[in-house]
Amino acid sequence: MSSRTLSDRAAARHGWTQALVTVLGGLVAMGVVAALGLWAAGAADLPDGSFPRVVAATVVTAVGGTVELSGDAGALADAEGGLAVIPLSVTLTGALVVGWGFLRPLRHRAVAGAPELAGRAARVAALWLLALLALALAARHTFEISLEDGPLGDLGDLFGITPEVGFSTAVPSTVLVGLVWLAGVLVLALLVSRGSPLPGRLLRLETSVRPAAHAMVQLLLAYVVIGLVVALVVAATRGHPAETFAVVLLGLPNVAWLALTVGLGATWDGRVDGPFGLPMPQVLDAVLRTPDVSTLNLGTLAEHDGRVWWLVVADAVLLLATAFVSAARSPVRVRAWRHAVHMAVALALTVLMICLTARIDARIGLSVLGIGDLGEGLSGQVLLRPRLWSALGLALLWGLVTGFAGALLARGVRRWGGAVR
Known part of the structure; x- marks a missing residue:
């Protein structure tokens, strides 16, 4: 086996390690910001230990996903809703960390070939895909809602109604939109970073x-x-x-x-x-x-x-x-x-x-x-x-x-x- 082949394999393994650090760093940063923000907003008091799953749902919405709300109490009650809002503080944090992690190995370089950049982006995207799948599956929960006093509470007591409301994410659309978000972050990082290299054909963008x-x-x-x-x-x-x-x-x-x-x-x-x-x-x-x-x-x-x-x-x-x-x-x-x-x-x-x-x-x-x-x-x-x-x-x-x-x-x-x- 030639030394060139060994060098290529070592570079590939190192590239996967860098991609893993980039993805994990971005997710951890987004999760911390989301958890602190939700805690400040009082979401830590949500019932049935749903707080970690609410944090996961917040991270999902931060990369463009949509949370759907649903629930019922048999044939006598119905609940519905949806949440299409991007918590941009979480989004910005993730974009800065992921962009920095992607560009860091390229610093001090004058030019980078398109195949190298594509390979680095593909490794990050593959790990990001797995992370999105895990987040989309984790961002779902169901918990009971108290009707409290009043006409609704009286009806609930009369018919034994205990409404349940749950939230979930659509896995396919979350993965698709999340990958588009990642592509936008990586492209934007290359465009705005004055110190990162570009392929020779794109040097005019400089x-x-x-x-x-x-x-x-x-x-x-x-x-x-x-x-x-x-x-x-x-x-x-x-x-x-x-x-x-x-x-x-x-x-x-x-x-x-x-x-x-x-x-x-x-x-x-x-x-x-x-x-x-x-x-x-x-x-x-x-x-x-x-x-x-x-x-x-x-x-x-x-x-x-x-x-x-x-x-x-x-x-x-x-x-x-x-x-x-x-x-x-x-x-x-x-x-x-x-x-x-x-x-x-x-x-x-x-x-x-x-x-x-x-x-x-x-x-x-x-x-x-x-x-x-x-x-x-x-x-x-x-x-x-x-x-x-x-x-x-x-x-x-x-x-x-x-x-x-x-x-x-x-x-x-x-x-x-x-x-x-």
């Missing part, structure tokens, strides 16, 4: 795509950091620290990136109904808790808190800084109008991602003998959907303006690529 992509990731992380600072201040000055930390650990990017789109002028439609809601600031709950679907934008938020107009200022400053960073890291030969186009496309794609991942559709209910419209006190809905096309149009407009201005500001600092032609 100058045309990476500066804008990297700047957009910095923009998103900046909003998360700002949101974290605001959350800590709120927890220290207004009390309710558990609720605040639940928002931070489960849905901080949901709120922070929603603020980014609202500051651009985007409009969302939503509603909060019933005794429960998802962790969110009070001003959002005030706007959305109405009998019908509400409009969420700068105008409706300003009716409750005029400080929301500062979102426009924050967007203008941060987008201009993002455009400046993108232009400063691009070749000087790239003209200002091209930077504007790059910024507009990158911002539109970023807003598209936010609109697809920050939308919410959660409902739960219980009915006994058809009474109670799925049970007063046991039913509710949280809905949040973007007006997509107007949001994308506004992103393009903001991107063109700030991209051109940022390119002009960066003219005096750019050093790479020669003179403008």
